[in-house]
Amino acid sequence: MTLKEFKNSIEKKSSLSFAKENGTLIPPYFHITEMGIKSKHFIDCGGVVREESKVSFQIWTSSDFDHRLSTLKLLGIIKKGERLFNSNIENLEIEFEHQDETVGIYTLTEKENVFILQTTKTDCLAKEECGIEEENECCSTSGCC
16 A cells, blocks of 8 residues: 555544454554654665665554544644655555564555555565576465466
């Protein structure tokens, strides 16, 4: 989900609700403790130099059980961030950081008026260079190959 899509969705809501993809709800007294731009400049294992940027949010809960983040307050945080970063960031993908046993990084989707934190996975970006064949879903699930 891009920042623009996230903002458009928030504007249509009267309250905010987040859950993990396994259905576990994030308690309604969560805080958005930061918004930022994460830029990554790296080389993959095949020698290709890459760059990517994402808008990052941190979602956190504490013992502040009375706290409720309104849609207007979150939109205000986003608008301040857009002015601060002084660039067009609306089309950047967003990610959320949330702590369980360790800090996890999640992408965001929406289902039935709830924002869903989806786990992210690592991957080899240069499979051809590394001699790794793409998995064929047919082979891995039914053995039809």
